[in-house]
Amino acid sequence: MLTSKLEVLVDFGPKLDQNVLDKTLKMLKSQDGVQEAIFKDGAIMLETTLPSTQVLEMVTLTSGKRAVLQGFGDTQSAVSMVSSQSCCGGEVLGVVRFQQTPDGFLIADGCLDGLTPGSHGLHIHEVGDISQGCKSIGGHYNPLNAVHGAPADPGHARHAGDLGNIVADDTGRATFRIVDNILKVWDIIGRSVAVTERRDDLGRGSSPESRVNGDSGNPVACGIIARSAGVFQNPKRICACDGVVVWDEKDRPLAGKGRREDTEKRCCKTENVKPCCRV
Known part of the structure; x- marks a missing residue:
């Protein structure tokens, strides 16, 4: 299975506690899905098939320290801050990260909170315009003018932006990691990603909307996709210009x-x- 490289900053303070670091690295190396975990240039670098949110939660719990994802992927990467605040009156909020792998696959790694429990469609949309919330992001990204389909369908039988479903648990959180063989990071930067109110039927339903959007309903949250830093591409270690660390x-x-x-x-x-x- 394809791995992602993660650069995780841990708030060890002015003096590194070697015992805490060793404990954290040992825990990470013991996890199924973690192929490598080392401390390098002030950060923990991992190679893993686990969702980044799951990794951050494990690091925080084991170390007792705050942790943030500083870099994602070792090639071209992108990110979208997804929110419903500008469009839909709900409280869905989260982040979706994208990585282009050397093998040509795209990895979509994300965590969204505030969803209703169950399945929700996830799609790339044509336009990076949220001036009218999710009403202005256009249709699914569909360069081949195909019908809506499933992620496993060939390119001529699905929208390029069809990423299938994510599943929210009883708390409303969906943590996911999707590997796609059609999308490329450089094709989606400047577009949008959206999550829908209902399950995507993957174009297999009887409704007329099935071949359009999987009968998954309207977006409940969306965000513009922007280029982001890969591992060790972001040297930021101080606060932003407004003083937030x-x-x-x-x-x-x-x-x-x-x-x-x-x-x-x-x-x-x-x-x-x-x-x-x-x-």
């Missing part, structure tokens, strides 16, 4: 209320210089 960015909105909460408490102060947070 790398450890806190994943728990903050991108802008507006709540972005800079308690920043002053965590940042050093230098005369005539903006706050600078050190990791």
Whole structure:
């Protein structure tokens, strides 16, 4: 099975606790699906078939420290921050990462919260425009003008953007890792990814909508796909220009209320210089 390379930053503080690091690496190496786990250049580097969210949860639980994903994939990568806040009145929120593998496959790795329990369709859409929420992202990405189908179907019998279904558990969380042999990262950057309200029937249903969108209903959340950093391609170890440290960015909105909460408490102060947070 195809592996992904992950670069995980762990908030070990100003002095590395070697015992905690060794414990964390030992735990990772014991997991089915982890082929390699080493500490390199201040980060844990893994080669794994596990979803990145699952890896981060294991690292956080074992080390007792905060962890963030700093790099994903060792070739071309992309990411989408998926949200329903701009379109659908719900509370779906999460991230989907994409990696182009050397073998030509695309890996879609994600975690979405706030879904209703059960299956939901996941699709790449034509347009990276969320000015009207998910109403302005266009139809499924479909360069061959094919009918809607399943991810396992040949390219002429499916939309390129058909990624099948993800499954939300009883808490509303869907954690997934999809390997696709049709999509390429360079073809989807600038487009959108969306999750739908219902299960995708993969074009096998009797409804007229089955061959259009799998009768999966309207999107409940979506996001624009942008290029992202692969392993050791992001040197960021200090806070952003607004004073939010790398450890806190994943728990903050991108802008507006709540972005800079308690920043002053965590940042050093230098005369005539903006706050600078050190990791």
